[in-house]
Amino acid sequence: MSAPQEPGCGCKAKPPENIGRRDFLTRATVALGAVIAAALSATGLGYFISPAFQRRDEDWVDLGRAGEFKAGSPALVEFTQRRRDAWVTSERRSSAWVVTADGKNFTAFDPRCTHLGCPYRWDAGSSRFVCPCHTAVFGPDGKVISGPPPRPLDQYATKIAGNRLMILPKAEKKA
Amino acid sequence: MKDCALAAYSWVCERTGLDQVWTALMERHIPEAKGWVGLLYTLGSATMMIFTVQAVTGFLLATNYVPSPDHAYDSVRYIDAAVLFGRVVRGLHHWGASFMVVFAVLHMLRVYFMGSYKYPREATWLAGVGLLLLVLGFSFTGYLLPWDQKAYWATVVGTTIAGQTPVVGAWIANILRGTDGMGAPTLSRFYALHVLALPALTAGLIGVHLFLVVWHGISEPPKRSPGKVP
Ligand code: HEM
Ligand code: FES
Numbered sequence: 016m017s018a019p020q021e022p023g024c025g026c027k028a029k030p031p032e033n034i035g036r037r038d039f040l041t042r043a044t045v046a047l048g049a050v051i052a053a054a055l056s057a058t059g060l061g062y063f064i065s066p067a068f069q070r071r072d073e074d075w076v077d078l079g080r081a082g083e084f085k086a087g088s089p090a091l092v093e094f095t096q097r098r099r100d101a102w103v104t105s106e107r108r109s110s111a112w113v114v115t116a117d118g119k120n121f122t123a124f125d126p127r128c129t130h131l132g133c134p135y136r137w138d139a140g141s142s143r144f145v146c147p148c149h150t151a152v153f154g155p156d157g158k159v160i161s162g163p164p165p166r167p168l169d170q171y172a173t174k175i176a177g178n179r180l181m182i183l184p185k186a187e188k189k190a
Numbered sequence: 191m192k193d194c195a196l197a198a199y200s201w202v203c204e205r206t207g208l209d210q211v212w213t214a215l216m217e218r219h220i221p222e223a224k225g226w227v228g229l230l231y232t233l234g235s236a237t238m239m240i241f242t243v244q245a246v247t248g249f250l251l252a253t254n255y256v257p258s259p260d261h262a263y264d265s266v267r268y269i270d271a272a273v274l275f276g277r278v279v280r281g282l283h284h285w286g287a288s289f290m291v292v293f294a295v296l297h298m299l300r301v302y303f304m305g306s307y308k309y310p311r312e313a314t315w316l317a318g319v320g321l322l323l324l325v326l327g328f329s330f331t332g333y334l335l336p337w338d339q340k341a342y343w344a345t346v347v348g349t350t351i352a353g354q355t356p357v358v359g360a361w362i363a364n365i366l367r368g369t370d371g372m373g374a375p376t377l378s379r380f381y382a383l384h385v386l387a388l389p390a391l392t393a394g395l396i397g398v399h400l401f402l403v404v405w406h407g408i409s410e411p412p413k414r415s416p417g418k419v420p
Binding site for chain 2: 055058059061062063065068101102103
């Protein structure tokens with residue numbers, strides 16, 4: 016309050032000789048305030064942007080003992096998938112075609128035809144998947160043999176945990 | 191660079207009077223009060239600081255909270271268990287809520303015992319009474335939101351107390367609860383009050399309160415008068 020009021024908006028340059036009590040307290044308050052503000056903001060910012068670094072839990076589904084799937088004869092397995100979406104848990108009934116040629120390596124197919132989504136079936140006589148809607152035919156490896164589908168059957172990721180066959184029922188498109 | 195900043199600064203303050211606002215707010219005369227008496231004058235600012243923290247942490251909590259009976263509890267647990275710094279943010283809001291009441295009351299006590307509510311500061315006091323009621327409103331509505339046993343039954347008790355009012359009690363209780371008995375509308379209603387109505391009213395009234403504080407200037411600490419007690 017000592018310096019005379021300058022007209023307009025002059026910048027009040029203070030001679031910084033030796034710091035008085037008042038200046039010291041001002042600076043100490045500002046510094047302490049800045050530290051507190053920084054700690055609080057860092058916490059809040061971390062909380063707010065944490066979804067950027069968060070990986071979603073993978074919802075693997077247990078389809079049963081791997082040894083129970085017979086080589087060469089695909090099986091349609093029904094399962095219940097429990098999905099955790101933050102604070103919401105939802106359940107979905109679904110199914111997958113499980114194919115194995117040797118009882119060791121497994122492939123799981125999305126049960127919907129890649130043409131327009133009809134449920135296809137296994138034809139044991141010809142060892143092919145056939146779709147009733149527009150007569151698509153797929154091989155046991157999922158490749159299109161004939162008919163209108165634009166791509167092979169969609170697959171789900173599979174893995175063996177212990178002796179259980181696990182799948183991740185999220186379609187991976189095979190071009 | 192420096193010239194540029196200076197030019198920007200003068201552009202703004204020639205058009206807004208920012209420097210004068212700054213002088214009026216930050217360089218105004220305040221009473222000389224030493225030691226812990228001086229400290230008593232900071233209680234209002236402390237309350238305001240907590241309000242700011244509550245506003246920020248409250249916003250953050252709202253990004254993960256659902257005011258619905260089937261998800262409220264789980265969403266609060268999710269904040270505690272799964273969100274980065276979730277426990278810290280929730281803890282800040284939880285303790286800030288208690289300390290805001292404590293500091294508002296301490297501030298009121300200092301104003302009372304120093305006689306700072308007297309002419310011409312009655313309006314400041316009345317705005318303060320309104321602020322205290324709003325702070326208590328925050329406490330009452332916020333307490334229900336976790337939707338756990340304590341929250342639920344505390345609100346049953348609180349609204350039942352309101353229901354004891356003669357004649358109109360049953361109406362008041364139902365208006366508070368939004369339904370006959372407690373239920374989903376109670377939670378939504380308390381949430382709406384807690385995050386929409388109360389913050390807006392509080393921010394506005396703090397503005398009035400602070401304007402009056404600056405307008406009248408801060409009162410001097412009372413002096414021992416040499417006169418005799420009659
Ligand atoms: C949200 C709650 C409140 C906030 C943020 C707040 C803020 C403030 C601030 C920053 C001051 C400046 C002086 C000081 O801090 O001592 C002040 C002064 C004052 N407050 Fe409050 N206040 C609140 C609640 C209350 C309550 C509950 C009352 C009384 C019922 C009250 C009555 C007053 C009065 C009369 C003054 C003028 C004191 C003087 O001139 O010496 N305030 N308030
Ligand atoms: S939907 Fe399967 S062939 Fe058209």
